[in-house]
Amino acid sequence: MPNIIAFISVLSPLIPLAFCLYHFRTFQAELKLLCLLEVFSFICDILSLAVPLIKLKTNYLGTLYEIGEFTILFFLYFGILKPKKSKWIFILIGFSFILFSSLNFLFLQHEKLNSFTFLSSSIIFIWLSVVYFFSLMKDLPTYHLEQIPMFWINTAVLIFFSGNFFLFLTTDYLIKVSPNDFMVHWSLHNILNIVKNLLFTIAFWHAGRKGFKFLKQKTDI
């Protein structure tokens, strides 16, 4: 069963990618960036299947993916939230994460799954998604919030990283106490990945269906 879930998880980016390809020309830059993330995710997932064959350690690819995912999503949030007062805090957090994940990969968890990197990115994205929701509540951009693509993207990010938070927190311990069952525990990550991709699909569908040019609509009341 975990293998089936893992397989579905690997293929799940194909659904949003299909919408991306279909509506790509009408998408604005932020959504195109997200399409890029889906392509990157799919390639990394496919490569992860080939990793044992080319005798490469899984955490190399995992870390590369995590840094790539972080960069794309962080740029997305930076573009959407447009922080003015806290612009430098955002930049500082972004650079700190890249530095930390590089140091972690080189010195702390070189031979292991880089759970510290995953955990810190989870914390950052939980914070960013809550900030985005807070900005939505403050701005009240539209009555039909569920039609804004960014609402679904943010929902996907919040659920994915919240759900994975405890998994990343306990990864080291779970591998240590029951290495054979870790794939079962990792299934949660795979399920959440499928959910995330389905939510991204809804976002792309709305973006294409309505021809939305805005991730945050102007107020309509």
Add this chain to the structure above:
Amino acid sequence: MENSSNSVLLLFGIGSAVMIFMASAIVLFVLFYQKRVLREQLNQRAMELAHQHNMLQAQIESQEEERRRVAKDLHDDVGLMLQALRTTTLAVLQEASEADRKEVQQLVSEVDETVRRICWDLMPSSLEYFGLAEATEELCHRLSSKGNVPVVFSSSGKGLPLHKKKQTLLYRMIQELVCNSLKHARATLVEVKFTWTINSLQINVIDNGIGFSKKSEKNQAPRGHGLLSLENRSSLLPANLLFENYFPQGTNASITYLTIPHAEN
């Protein structure tokens, strides 16, 4: 070791479940909170608009009521007093010369005529007794005979019954539009057209005057007191008021009013 492992697994399971639950709760909270707040804002705005509408209605109604009262007082009291004055002066001026008598009589007649005109302007009796089309026709006739510019009235279709208040509002709008054409548009011909359908009345006030400027070509007339009054009245009816430049020159102001049969009685 086994117990510790189970505890961690339990913690992992509960923790993940709680986090997913909390994330979902945040999403739902944002969704419903946003909808509730926006609904409240919309309600508040609707209430404000309704209040403004009521205020405007009360203001216009009291204005009409005041006009009606002044017109009635002028007609009944001043009219009677003028009649008495005419009779008295005739008696008093019996000794006076024929020319003086005629002059005084002419003066009294002029005052009488002026009072009647003011009464009519304030509240035309034809509007009260015969309806909008007849009152408008009379308005056109009076303006034509008073000035040099012909004001032509025409009506097509079968007339519909209209509520008295609505008739007054429409009449005031026509009055304002025709006066604008005569005063500001330098027109040499003004036409007032009524087109009745089974559920609407379209009124066109067309002139061959100078029209609107380029700036106002997009269905917008120059803003002023008169236009504000027109807009207020059209929003109270409610009616659709549209201005457009008329080929080859002039302006076509159209008022489209949808009648509501059960509300017009």
